[in-house]
Amino acid sequence: MPGMMVDSFGRVVTGLRIALTPRCNLNCIYCHHEGETKPNGEISDEMVVSVARAAAELGVRSLKFTGGEPLLRCGLAGLIAQMPQDLDISLTTNGIFLAEQAGPLAKAGLDRVNVSLDSLRPQTYRAITGGREGDLEKVLAGIDAARAADLAPIKLNVVVLKENEAEISDLIDFCREKGLILQLIELLDLRHQGLSGDIDAIERRLAARADRVRVREMHRRKKYFLDGAEVEVVRPMDNTEFCANCTRLRVTSDGKIKPCLLRSDNLVEIGTCDCERIMELLQEANARREPYFGKTRIINSEVR
DSSP, X not given: OOOOOBOTTSOBOOEEEEEOOSOOSOOOTTOOGXXXXXXXXXXXXXXXXXXXXXXXXXXOOEEEEESSOGGGSTXXXXXXXXXXXXXXXXXXXXXTTHHHHHHHHHHHTOOEEEEEOOOSSHHHHHHHHTXXXXXXXXXXXXXXXXXXXXXXXXXXXXXXBTTTGGGHHHHHHHHHHXXXXXXXXXXXXXXXXXXXXXXXXXXXXXXXXXXXXXXXXXXXXXXXXETTEEEEEEOOTTOHHHHHTOOEEEXXXXXXXXXXXXXXXXXXXXXXXXXXXXXXXXXHHHHTOOXXXXXXOOOOSOBO
């Protein structure tokens, strides 16, 4: 049995994100396209399956499908059904097509979903998502369908923007009512557009209201518990602890292993569906990993 992937900074790779397509039906104002620049083609089903199996052999425990919008991928349920059974399979989606697909995906083996929903106000939601395709009612129906299919825990991804920071309390109430986990995500403002909301002020208010606070091992994320609601704050920018505790590798939509979201100069081309060779390439990509925001001491214990 091959060993686990541990980089030179002591970080163990336990998660893999695979972008199934660069295509998306929305055009969100903050989208970083999973760090991809000019993808060339779309990764094949055979390569996705081979990568997942190779990763599982190397100790990866969780697999997340992303995009673009992964629900645009034809035959997605059939692809998920081919994944190794010992992996936790999740998917990040904008939720527009989730109402129709939640049930079949759950039957195929999907365990849980993250749904991106940056506003509960139709006009604001449409402005953030780039126009007519941003149909809030379809997303809400998709969330209900995911709940009915037991794709849990369902996490609601909210990028904190100037447009939505006044809605945080409403989003907390919504997640409490629906039994969702709210993830407040600091904007990766790679184009310096000045879109970010005041996440510092929001987190101070959360800390003041919280019944208790827990710090997760992954990325040292703080999770606030507020009268039955769970709110997790994800802060990657200039965060040495976030990088020091990174446990992920990524695969781009055109079949390259990407050791870091914020870098494109250390990609590893896959170019094969041979499982043993892919294991070697994953190890090579792991050797290229280093904390983007500084080289700091690794903290592995969970603080409660």
